[in-house]
Amino acid sequence: MSVAHILPGRGNHALPAEPVNLGGEFGRTDWMDNGLVRVLFRADGRFDIMDHSTGRHVIGAGRLEDSEDAGDSYDWSAGGHPVPQAAGRGEKMHERVLATDSRFADMDENNRQVYLTIEQQDDWTATVRLHIAWALPARFNDSTQTRSEEMEWNTIDHYITLRSGHPYGRGRNLGQQLM
Secondary structure (H helix, E strand, O other), rough: OOOOOOOOOHHHHHHOOOOEEEEOOOOOOOOOOOOOOEEOOOOOOOOEEEOOOOOEEEEEEEEEEOOOOOOOOOOOOOOOOOOOOOOOOOOOOOOOOOOOEEEHHHOOOEEEEEEEEEEEEEEOOOHHHHHEEEEEEOEEOOOEEOOOOOOEEEEEEEEEEEEOOOOOOOEEEEEEEEO
Protein backbone atom coordinates (compact mmCIF):
# COMPACT_ATOMS: atom_id res chain seq x y z
CA MET A 1 0.00 0.00 0.00
CA SER A 2 1.25 3.48 -0.83
CA VAL A 3 0.28 6.73 0.80
CA ALA A 4 0.44 9.99 -1.11
CA HIS A 5 0.36 13.35 0.61
CA ILE A 6 -0.80 16.42 -1.23
CA LEU A 7 1.58 19.23 -0.39
CA PRO A 8 1.32 22.87 -1.38
CA GLY A 9 3.54 24.05 -4.18
CA ARG A 10 6.56 26.20 -3.46
CA GLY A 11 5.20 29.24 -5.23
CA ASN A 12 4.28 32.51 -3.48
CA HIS A 13 0.57 31.63 -3.52
CA ALA A 14 1.17 28.84 -0.99
CA LEU A 15 3.30 30.76 1.52
CA PRO A 16 1.96 30.52 5.09
CA ALA A 17 2.84 34.17 5.74
CA GLU A 18 5.18 36.88 4.44
CA PRO A 19 8.21 35.64 2.50
CA VAL A 20 11.65 35.68 4.07
CA ASN A 21 13.61 38.71 2.85
CA LEU A 22 17.27 39.65 3.13
CA GLY A 23 18.62 43.13 2.64
CA GLY A 24 21.31 45.66 3.30
CA GLU A 25 23.29 48.50 1.82
CA PHE A 26 26.06 48.47 -0.77
CA GLY A 27 25.53 44.81 -1.66
CA ARG A 28 25.92 43.59 1.94
CA THR A 29 23.45 41.43 3.79
CA ASP A 30 22.69 43.41 6.96
CA TRP A 31 19.38 41.83 7.95
CA MET A 32 16.87 39.04 7.37
CA ASP A 33 13.15 39.33 8.08
CA ASN A 34 10.06 37.12 7.79
CA GLY A 35 7.47 39.69 8.93
CA LEU A 36 7.47 38.22 12.44
CA VAL A 37 11.15 38.38 13.37
CA ARG A 38 14.04 40.51 12.10
CA VAL A 39 17.69 39.56 12.58
CA LEU A 40 20.22 42.39 12.23
CA PHE A 41 23.85 41.37 11.62
CA ARG A 42 26.65 43.40 13.20
CA ALA A 43 30.12 43.85 11.74
CA ASP A 44 31.66 42.50 14.97
CA GLY A 45 30.03 39.05 14.62
CA ARG A 46 27.08 39.56 16.96
CA PHE A 47 23.47 39.87 15.86
CA ASP A 48 20.32 41.51 17.19
CA ILE A 49 16.86 39.91 17.10
CA MET A 50 13.64 41.93 16.99
CA ASP A 51 10.17 40.46 17.55
CA HIS A 52 7.73 42.55 15.47
CA SER A 53 4.64 41.57 17.49
CA THR A 54 6.01 42.50 20.93
CA GLY A 55 8.71 44.99 19.99
CA ARG A 56 11.12 43.02 22.16
CA HIS A 57 14.79 43.24 21.20
CA VAL A 58 17.63 40.85 21.98
CA ILE A 59 20.79 42.90 21.59
CA GLY A 60 24.21 41.37 20.90
CA ALA A 61 23.26 37.70 20.61
CA GLY A 62 26.02 35.31 19.60
CA ARG A 63 28.68 37.09 21.68
CA LEU A 64 31.81 34.96 21.93
CA GLU A 65 33.96 34.85 25.07
CA ASP A 66 37.30 33.14 25.53
CA SER A 67 38.95 32.63 28.91
CA GLU A 68 42.07 30.72 29.78
CA ASP A 69 41.66 27.15 30.93
CA ALA A 70 44.10 25.79 33.46
CA GLY A 71 41.76 22.95 34.19
CA ASP A 72 42.54 19.32 34.40
CA SER A 73 40.90 17.08 31.86
CA TYR A 74 37.69 17.16 33.89
CA ASP A 75 36.47 20.75 33.96
CA TRP A 76 37.31 24.42 33.43
CA SER A 77 39.35 26.35 35.97
CA ALA A 78 40.88 29.80 35.80
CA GLY A 79 44.62 30.38 35.65
CA GLY A 80 46.55 31.52 38.70
CA HIS A 81 45.35 28.69 40.94
CA PRO A 82 47.59 25.70 40.14
CA VAL A 83 46.80 22.24 41.46
CA PRO A 84 49.72 19.80 41.26
CA GLN A 85 49.14 16.87 38.93
CA ALA A 86 48.03 13.67 40.69
CA ALA A 87 47.47 15.58 43.95
CA GLY A 88 43.89 14.48 44.20
CA ARG A 89 41.25 17.13 44.55
CA GLY A 90 43.52 19.65 46.27
CA GLU A 91 42.22 22.35 48.57
CA LYS A 92 38.57 23.29 48.25
CA MET A 93 38.00 26.74 46.73
CA HIS A 94 35.61 28.68 48.91
CA GLU A 95 34.64 31.08 46.12
CA ARG A 96 34.52 30.66 42.39
CA VAL A 97 37.55 32.30 40.84
CA LEU A 98 37.36 34.55 37.81
CA ALA A 99 39.46 34.21 34.69
CA THR A 100 42.61 36.32 34.72
CA ASP A 101 42.65 36.53 30.91
CA SER A 102 39.22 36.85 29.36
CA ARG A 103 38.49 38.15 25.85
CA PHE A 104 35.38 38.94 23.84
CA ALA A 105 35.43 38.58 20.06
CA ASP A 106 33.43 41.76 19.49
CA MET A 107 36.06 43.79 21.40
CA ASP A 108 39.10 42.09 19.81
CA GLU A 109 39.04 43.82 16.43
CA ASN A 110 42.71 43.23 15.56
CA ASN A 111 42.41 39.46 16.02
CA ARG A 112 38.96 38.91 14.50
CA GLN A 113 37.52 38.63 10.99
CA VAL A 114 33.81 38.30 10.23
CA TYR A 115 32.23 37.08 7.00
CA LEU A 116 28.56 36.66 6.18
CA THR A 117 27.39 34.25 3.48
CA ILE A 118 23.90 33.46 2.24
CA GLU A 119 23.75 29.67 2.36
CA GLN A 120 20.19 29.28 1.10
CA GLN A 121 17.43 31.71 0.16
CA ASP A 122 13.96 31.55 -1.33
CA ASP A 123 10.57 32.94 -0.28
CA TRP A 124 10.03 30.07 2.16
CA THR A 125 13.29 30.08 4.07
CA ALA A 126 16.71 31.69 4.31
CA THR A 127 19.88 30.56 6.05
CA VAL A 128 22.80 32.88 6.67
CA ARG A 129 26.24 31.69 7.76
CA LEU A 130 27.99 34.12 10.08
CA HIS A 131 31.65 33.03 9.97
CA ILE A 132 33.99 34.39 12.64
CA ALA A 133 37.73 33.75 12.53
CA TRP A 134 39.38 34.65 15.84
CA ALA A 135 43.05 34.45 16.80
CA LEU A 136 43.46 33.16 20.37
CA PRO A 137 46.47 32.17 22.49
CA ALA A 138 47.78 28.80 21.35
CA ARG A 139 48.42 27.28 24.79
CA PHE A 140 48.39 27.65 28.54
CA ASN A 141 51.65 27.31 30.48
CA ASP A 142 51.09 25.39 33.73
CA SER A 143 54.32 26.55 35.35
CA THR A 144 53.74 30.29 34.80
CA GLN A 145 49.92 30.07 34.81
CA THR A 146 49.79 32.32 31.74
CA ARG A 147 48.72 32.01 28.13
CA SER A 148 51.19 31.99 25.26
CA GLU A 149 51.91 35.03 23.12
CA GLU A 150 51.67 32.76 20.08
CA MET A 151 48.22 32.91 18.53
CA GLU A 152 46.24 30.34 16.54
CA TRP A 153 43.19 31.03 14.40
CA ASN A 154 39.91 29.42 15.43
CA THR A 155 36.68 29.51 13.47
CA ILE A 156 33.15 29.75 14.74
CA ASP A 157 30.18 29.46 12.38
CA HIS A 158 26.69 30.55 13.34
CA TYR A 159 24.01 29.28 10.93
CA ILE A 160 20.86 31.37 11.36
CA THR A 161 17.64 30.33 9.62
CA LEU A 162 14.28 32.09 9.31
CA ARG A 163 11.21 30.47 7.78
CA SER A 164 8.04 32.04 6.47
CA GLY A 165 5.32 32.03 9.13
CA HIS A 166 7.61 30.92 11.97
CA PRO A 167 8.01 33.34 14.89
CA TYR A 168 11.33 31.77 15.91
CA GLY A 169 14.65 31.64 14.15
CA ARG A 170 16.84 28.56 14.25
CA GLY A 171 20.53 28.64 15.03
CA ARG A 172 23.36 26.17 14.89
CA ASN A 173 26.95 26.82 15.94
CA LEU A 174 30.10 25.03 14.85
CA GLY A 175 33.66 25.75 15.90
CA GLN A 176 37.09 24.43 15.06
CA GLN A 177 40.71 25.27 15.65
CA LEU A 178 42.88 25.87 12.60
CA MET A 179 46.50 24.84 12.90
